[in-house]
Amino acid sequence: MPEGAVVHRGTVEDAAQVLRGRTVTALTGAGVSTDSGIPDYRSPDSPPRNPMTYQQFVGDEAFRRHYWARNHVGWQHVDRTQPNAGHRALATLEERGVLRGLITQNVDLLHEDAGSRRVIDLHGRYDRVICLQCGRVISRAHLAQRLDELNPHFLEEVLSGGLTVADIEVAPDADAVIEQTSHFNPAPCEFCGGVLKPEIVYFGESVPRERVERAYAMVDDAGALLVAGTSLTVMSGLRFVRHAAKTGKPIVIVNRGETRGDPLATVKVEAGVTETLTALVDLLTR
Numbered sequence: 247m248p249e250g251a252v253v254h255r256g257t258v259e260d261a262a263q264v265l266r267g268r269t270v271t272a273l274t275g276a277g278v279s280t281d282s283g284i285p286d287y288r289s290p291d292s293p294p295r296n297p298m299t300y301q302q303f304v305g306d307e308a309f310r311r312h313y314w315a316r317n318h319v320g321w322q323h324v325d326r327t328q329p330n331a332g333h334r335a336l337a338t339l340e341e342r343g344v345l346r347g348l349i350t351q352n353v354d355l356l357h358e359d360a361g362s363r364r365v366i367d368l369h370g371r372y373d374r375v376i377c378l379q380c381g382r383v384i385s386r387a388h389l390a391q392r393l394d395e396l397n398p399h400f401l402e403e404v405l406s407g408g409l410t411v412a413d414i415e416v417a418p419d420a421d422a423v424i425e426q427t428s429h430f431n432p433a434p435c436e437f438c439g440g441v442l443k444p445e446i447v448y449f450g451e452s453v454p455r456e457r458v459e460r461a462y463a464m465v466d467d468a469g470a471l472l473v474a475g476t477s478l479t480v481m482s483g484l485r486f487v488r489h490a491a492k493t494g495k496p497i498v499i500v501n502r503g504e505t506r507g508d509p510l511a512t513v514k515v516e517a518g519v520t521e522t523l524t525a526l527v528d529l530l531t532r
């Protein structure tokens with residue numbers, strides 16, 4: 247945060263006062279999904295973790311093997327995850343005509359599951375896989391079938407080794423996991439033999455231009471911006487906060503812990519995301 251920047255801290259009532267009578271676009275991050283059991287690697291109490299980069303994925307076959315092995319276990323965890331009251335609060339705000347739309351940095355689709363309709367999945371979605379060579383997109387569920395065929399006993403072996411799905415997701419670099427993934431057989435594209443990648447934007451990769459343009463338009467479409475559950479560490483999300491500030495729109499940030507957008511916030515609510523969003527619905531729709 248720049249030295250001397252003033253952060254306007256406030257309560258949920260202060261936030262409601264800013265948003266009342268305005269249409270709102272929301273920008274959400276990992277903090278919205280932590281109460282659904284999806285770990286937020288950037289929250290203040292999380293262990294430091296090196297995120298995978300696009301370059302690693304594309305350039306290193308052993309890394310890809312390890313990645314797909316972990317993903318084969320981990321994606322089912324995400325697939326079984328349920329939206330929480332925070333996701334439902336945002337869906338309700340849309341239903342009541344307060345929220346114009348939602349831009350999310352999450353790939354878990356929990357906003358869609360909760361009933362949000364106008365959602366831009368800025369960083370992609372976990373349930374799709376794309377071929378880096380021919381560009382064809384297949385479903386993650388279809389790939390799961392192929393991976394099961396290519397690695398018939400893998401899941402049993404990994405899970406019988408005392409590891410749980412949660413261990414594998416939470417401790418991606420654990421030696422035990424790497425040891426068990428060295429023989430994993432990742433599937434090539436069934437159409438052209440190319441390398442498959444989850445349709446997720448990784449570090450070192452850019453968000454497709456068309457998607458960025460739609461997100462800017464969604465910010466422009468509303469009278470205020472509500473940011474929830476993200477520290478805005480990456481420019482990918484921060485740019486929309488800067489855009490809202492530049493165009494004179496009030497900004498409410500709900501996040502436990504500092505964010506890079508704090509100096510631009512009209513009100514910063516330093517509290518849990520789920521309870522704050524739930525309280526906001528009561529205040530804005532009664």
Ligand SMILES: [Zn+2]
Nearest residue numbers: 377380435438
């Ligand atoms: Zn292909």
